[in-house]
Amino acid sequence: DAKTTQPTSMDCAEGRAANLPCNHSTISGNEYVYWYRQIHSQGPQYIIHGLKNNETNEMASLIITEDRKSSTLILPHATLRDTAVYYCIAMYSGGGADGLTFGKGTHLIIQP
Amino acid sequence: DTAVSQTPKYLVTQMGNDKSIKCEQNLGHDTMYWYKQDSKKFLKIMFSYNNKELIINETVPNRFSPKSPDKAHLNLHINSLELGDSAVYFCASSHRLAGGRLAKNIQYFGAGTRLSVL
Numbered sequence: 081d082a083k084t085t086q087p088t089s090m091d092c093a094e095g096r097a098a099n100l101p102c103n104h105s106t107i108s109g110n111e112y113v114y115w116y117r118q119i120h121s122q123g124p125q126y127i128i129h130g131l132k133n134n135e136t137n138e139m140a141s142l143i144i145t146e147d148r149k150s151s152t153l154i155l156p157h158a159t160l161r162d163t164a165v166y167y168c169i170a171m172y173s174g175g176g177a178d179g180l181t182f183g184k185g186t187h188l189i190i191q192p
Numbered sequence: 193d194t195a196v197s198q199t200p201k202y203l204v205t206q207m208g209n210d211k212s213i214k215c216e217q218n219l220g221h222d223t224m225y226w227y228k229q230d231s232k233k234f235l236k237i238m239f240s241y242n243n244k245e246l247i248i249n250e251t252v253p254n255r256f257s258p259k260s261p262d263k264a265h266l267n268l269h270i271n272s273l274e275l276g277d278s279a280v281y282f283c284a285s286s287h288r289l290a291g292g293r294l295a296k297n298i299q300y301f302g303a304g305t306r307l308s309v310l
Binding site for chain 1: 227234235236249284298299302
């Protein structure tokens, strides 16, 4: 799996868009970018993933640069419940029984 | 219904004991996992398992062993517990799909089992 780099922590005001960056400059052509989050004392939760096109679902949007060396997770209207550690993971999604390799993630704090 | 459920939620035990943590998923998935989150909050894969293969993280001591009675269950047995085994253990499951643009390897996690070894 390609190494990813994320800021250690970020703050965002409630109701604003939270933009979480991730660098994955060594990502290979068949590796997807996955985002998970872990709210305090809970299990990790899948948010979104993508290969090279931008993706959107009910939770977030994922913007991947054209060269695929970085991406941004966007929470469009952050709420206090979005306070969590967010993990960006680059990995091949070939259907194998691969465990996720979690880094340190970004601790996002939503301020009231 | 909880998709991935683990029992017990809390487990406090003495060093040297043998214990088990149970995990069940009702999602119809074919692959299950165990992760360990230590006191510094690092999450690490321990095992991944489906009906064809068991993949073991080489750093996991052989005191830890997964047991799968069927596709919906993957239990974790730990022998001769040590202080350093204190952590939160998460079970997860996923479904492997072939081809296409469909979601692959999206993992669903349980709420965790907090193990304290005294």
